Amino acid sequence: MCENLSPMMQQYMRIKEQHKDEILFFRLGDFYEMFFDDALKASKELDLTLTGRDCGLDERAPMCGVPYHSCEGYIQRLLKKGYNVAICEQVTEPQKGRTLVEREVVRIYTPGTVLETGMLEEGKNNFLCSIATDKNTAGMCLADISTGQMLVTQLSGKDCQQKIIDQLGKFSPSEILLCQNSLQLKRALDDISEQIGCQVVKLVGDQFEPEQNARRIADQFGVADPSELGLTGKPLCSTAISILLHYLDHTQQKGVERIRELTIYQTDSYMNLDLSSRRNLELTETMRTGEKRGSLLWVLDKTKTAMGKRLIRSFVEQPLTGIVQIEKRLDAVGQLMQNLTARSEITEHLQKISDLQRLMSRIVFGSAGPKEVRALAYTASQLPSIRQSLTAFDCDLLRQCRDGIDPLNDLKALIDEAIEDDPPVTLKDGRVIRYGYNPQVDELRDLIDHSKDILLRMEAQVKEETGIRNLKVGYNKVFGYYIEVSKGQTDLVPDSFIRKQTLTNCERYITQELKELESRILNASDEIIALERQLYDGLCKKITAQIARVEETSHQLALLDTLISFAAVSERGGYVRPTVTAGEAIRIKDGRHPVVEKLQKDVPFVPNDTLLDERDNQIAIITGPNMAGKSTYMRQVALITLMAQMGCFVPASSAEIGIVDAVFTRVGASDDLAAGKSTFMVEMSEVAHILQNASRHSLLILDEIGRGTSTFDGMSIARAVLEYIGNRRKLGAKTLFATHYHELTALEESFSNVKNYNIAVKKRGDDITFLRRIVPGGADESYGIEVAKLAGVNDFVVNRAKEILASLESQDQPRHRQAAPRHEEEQPNLFAMSSQSKLEERIKQIDVNTLTPIEALNILYELAQMVKE
Numbered sequence: 009m010c011e012n013l014s015p016m017m018q019q020y021m022r023i024k025e026q027h028k029d030e031i032l033f034f035r036l037g038d039f040y041e042m043f044f045d046d047a048l049k050a051s052k053e054l055d056l057t058l059t060g061r062d063c064g065l066d067e068r069a070p071m072c073g074v075p076y077h078s079c080e081g082y083i084q085r086l087l088k089k090g091y092n093v094a095i096c097e098q099v100t101e102p103q104k105g106r107t108l109v110e111r112e113v114v115r116i117y118t119p120g121t122v123l124e125t126g127m128l129e130e131g132k133n134n135f136l137c138s139i140a141t142d143k144n145t146a147g148m149c150l151a152d153i154s155t156g157q158m159l160v161t162q163l164s165g166k167d168c169q170q171k172i173i174d175q176l177g178k179f180s181p182s183e184i185l186l187c188q189n190s191l192q193l194k195r196a197l198d199d200i201s202e203q204i205g206c207q208v209v210k211l212v213g214d215q216f217e218p219e220q221n222a223r224r225i226a227d228q229f230g231v232a233d234p235s236e237l238g239l240t241g242k243p244l245c246s247t248a249i250s251i252l253l254h255y256l257d258h259t260q261q262k263g264v265e266r267i268r269e270l271t272i273y274q275t276d277s278y279m280n281l282d283l284s285s286r287r288n289l290e291l292t293e294t295m296r297t298g299e300k301r302g303s304l305l306w307v308l309d310k311t312k313t314a315m316g317k318r319l320i321r322s323f324v325e326q327p328l329t330g331i332v333q334i335e336k337r338l339d340a341v342g343q344l345m346q347n348l349t350a351r352s353e354i355t356e357h358l359q360k361i362s363d364l365q366r367l368m369s370r371i372v373f374g375s376a377g378p379k380e381v382r383a384l385a386y387t388a389s390q391l392p393s394i395r396q397s398l399t400a401f402d403c404d405l406l407r408q409c410r411d412g413i414d415p416l417n418d419l420k421a422l423i424d425e426a427i428e429d430d431p432p433v434t435l436k437d438g439r440v441i442r443y444g445y446n447p448q449v450d451e452l453r454d455l456i457d458h459s460k461d462i463l464l465r466m467e468a469q470v471k472e473e474t475g476i477r478n479l480k481v482g483y484n485k486v487f488g489y490y491i492e493v494s495k496g497q498t499d500l501v502p503d504s505f506i507r508k509q510t511l512t513n514c515e516r517y518i519t520q521e522l523k524e525l526e527s528r529i530l531n532a533s534d535e536i537i538a539l540e541r542q543l544y545d546g547l548c549k550k551i552t553a554q555i556a557r558v559e560e561t562s563h564q565l566a567l568l569d570t571l572i573s574f575a576a577v578s579e580r581g582g583y584v585r586p587t588v589t590a591g592e593a594i595r596i597k598d599g600r601h602p603v604v605e606k607l608q609k610d611v612p613f614v615p616n617d618t619l620l621d622e623r624d625n626q627i628a629i630i631t632g633p634n635m636a637g638k639s640t641y642m643r644q645v646a647l648i649t650l651m652a653q654m655g656c657f658v659p660a661s662s663a664e665i666g667i668v669d670a671v672f673t674r675v676g677a678s679d680d681l682a683a684g685k686s687t688f689m690v691e692m693s694e695v696a697h698i699l700q701n702a703s704r705h706s707l708l709i710l711d712e713i714g715r716g717t718s719t720f721d722g723m724s725i726a727r728a729v730l731e732y733i734g735n736r737r738k739l740g741a742k743t744l745f746a747t748h749y750h751e752l753t754a755l756e757e758s759f760s761n762v763k764n765y766n767i768a769v770k771k772r773g774d775d776i777t778f779l780r781r782i783v784p785g786g787a788d789e790s791y792g793i794e795v796a797k798l799a800g801v802n803d804f805v806v807n808r809a810k811e812i813l814a815s816l817e818s819q820d821q822p823r824h825r826q827a828a829p830r831h832e833e834e835q836p837n838l839f840a841m842s843s844q845s846k847l848e849e850r851i852k853q854i855d856v857n858t859l860t861p862i863e864a865l866n867i868l869y870e871l872a873q874m875v876k877e
């Protein structure tokens with residue numbers, strides 16, 4: 009290091025040496041300053057003026073800075089640009105005689121370790137994620153230090169990487185940490201990081217030693233052995249937790265203790281929704297704009313608290329698969345719908361409740377201001393009424409809420425006693441501690457507020473003691489407070505007075521007592537702030553000790569808020585309680601699309617029925633003109649199923665939902681052609697993924713499979729996919745399949761589990777009217793040209809298209825426009841088969857070696873029927 013550098017700059021260089029990878033925010037007074045390279049980068053990224061600072065060298069050090077009080081926005085912008093920020097604070101007070109205050113890095117900001125309210129998105133968790141992998145197994149750990157939540161899960165199987173991606177799609181972590189050996193995974197995650205809302209994927213050191221892992225985990229959660237946490241047989245989970253904790257240890261000096269509980273996350277307790285299905289179904293944001301408005305969450309979220317907002321988002325993203333839990337939620341929603349009075353009372357109180365989870369993090373971290381601590385007391389004051397209103401209900405979950413909400417009376421009393429009713433934002437502003445809480449604070453405040461009175465009182469007292477009638481206490485800048493005695497009375501001045509100044513008519517003195525009072529008055533402001541901080545820190549410690557109770561209370565409040573939101577939306581929307589069963593059927597009467605219905609207020613939504621099961625109604629092939637409403641209908645079925653499994657009522661007049669383990673969707677052209685894949689390639693990768701991962705208990709929504717290639721190829725692929733899905737021994741999943749290939753409707757005749765539907769339209773002359781009603785049977789025409797006309801395509805093109813179509817139809821071309829033939833002799837087409845070849849085809853499908861006797865009998869019966877027909 010250059011010896012010519014000033015001592016402060018030497019200190020800076022020493023610290024910067026340890027933090028080469030971060031932009032160093034170096035605290036100087038009320039500013040964070042950046043120097044040298046950091047200054048050049050920050051001034052460019054943040055549009056800051058670049059100045060220079062004397063540093064002892066010939067050239068001034070490039071410098072720029074941001075105000076300490078408004079640094080959050082700047083830090084956030086740097087994080088978004090991929091930088092980390094190290095905060096370097098003064099850790100000793102400047103003292104007389106010591107020129108250099110000590111400084112050290114107290115915290116490193118990274119995207120996944122933010123906990124400042126202003127830097128976090130409301131209603132969304134900010135997860136830091138770590139992943140440890142080994143061949144076909146992975147351990148994944150997620151932590152949100154702003155709420156103290158930590159989850160861990162183990163994933164395994166040949167498609168482990170895809171499972172990781174699907175889970176990441178669910179949690180959208182801001183930052184992902186991987187072991188050095190996970191290079192391949194890193195590449196895959198880099199490609200999709202934007203889609204899952206992740207700002208950075210990092211490789212962080214090698215696998216940790218198992219023993220070291222165990223020790224760190226046991227320390228964190230206060231157990232003797234990690235097996236007590238349910239981690240036995242999950243070494244990769246332990247590694248993932250350790251990676252995350254070590255990272256927090258490195259980046260955060262305080263607050264890691266906020267993570268107190270570990271939840272083992274069982275993926276099969278939740279419906280499997282892969283990344284593209286989440287996007288396609290627009291669960292939390294729309295595909296086109298990426299906004300919440302227009303998503304399912306937008307319809308369902310009427311929560312009043314930030315905690316409720318985060319929980320309802322996770323309810324929407326993670327529908328359940330366990331009937332018992334779903335029923336419990338439905339019971340609660342039903343009861344809340346019935347008792348409007350109690351519900352409104354609770355809602356009113358919820359509106360006044362702060363984000364207790366994030367508040368507690370800030371208290372533990374030591375960054376909560378007095379107003380926030382006051383907000384805790386205010387929140388606590390709402391709790392008894394909420395508990396009281398909850399007595400009106402009688403069901404498991406609402407009872408659990410009532411029992412779990414702790415009124416926190418003691419904390420409220422503690423805060424009420426210690427903190428002023430309307431304290432300032434920061435401790436520095438003073439007057440945080442309530443009068444009467446601490447005698448020393450009271451005395452100092454009296455001294456500050458009444459220093460004049462105190463001096464007058466002292467003056468009177470000295471007058472009386474000395475008998476000097478015209479004695480006065482005054483103040484000047486040279487020697488502070490003094491006692492002034494006029495010349496005529498100086499003989500009465502006692503020995504204890506020390507003469508300081510002689511004027512024409514008077515003498516000025518000081519006394520020991522006066523000097524003491526003076527230093528008390530002058531120091532009182534500093535002293536009171538230090539004392540208030542000490543008392544305030546003590547109070548925060550007492551609150552922190554009760555964190556478990558506050559945490560449980562916040563969890564129950566979030567749950568209550570979410571259930572009330574479901575109830576409010578269900579009531580307003582005229583939703584009904586679904587019957588959730590372990591059976592295989594989905595029967596919906598008068599189902600509606602919750603979002604489209606809400607968006608198009610002026611056009612009445614036409615309800616439609618659905619019947620899907622794993623037998624005769626396993627596959628519904630839906631045809632109909634463009635714009636008829638096929639996609640809307642299919643998505644509506646998926647959303648109603650999801651809502652039921654979330655524990656919410658559904659937009660229908662009745663609904664029976666046999667639990668599905670997954671919803672897979674393949675909808676339209678994927679607009680972002682990630683990793684250089686063509687539209688068709690993306691489509692086929694998605695189809696491959698669905699066929700590989702779906703089970704008989706999944707729901708498949710397939711919209712126009714095969715559209716991205718030539719007609720014959722497309723039709724062949726679409727039919728082959730349908731045959732695969734329709735074969736119970738291969739897949740057998742319930743499927744809604746929309747297509748413009750009307751030829752596919754011929755499948756209904758060949759397979760008993762396929763049913764045709766179309767969305768009805770009325771044609772008058774050249775004009776068509778969309779009826780939006782789903783009816784049995786295939787569509788009779790495509791009406792593509794009519795829809796083009798409706799969309800405003802000019803007459804020339806429309807008329808010419810009609811001519812071309814007529815000429816195509818007159819030739820012996822495959823008739824893509826016409827509905828599937830009922831009788832293949834009348835309308836031969838690509839997939840129409842003779843009875844004989846159908847029979848042959850069916851016989852070829854039979855795998856005699858795997859048939860049970862009863863299946864063999866059924867097939868024999870089926871063949872006999874075919875021959876008869």
Ligand SMILES: Nc1ncnc2c1ncn2[C@@H]1O[C@H](COP(=O)(O)OP(=O)(O)OP(=O)(O)O)[C@@H](O)[C@H]1O
Nearest residue numbers: 612613614615633634635636637638639640641780
């Ligand atoms: N049941 C309904 N009631 C009222 N309006 C509806 C209904 N279904 C769909 N719509 C309206 O029709 C529009 C078109 O629907 P949708 O996109 O589902 O058609 P589509 O048949 O899938 O079209 P394409 O084949 O061109 O993709 C929707 O945006 C919606 O406004």
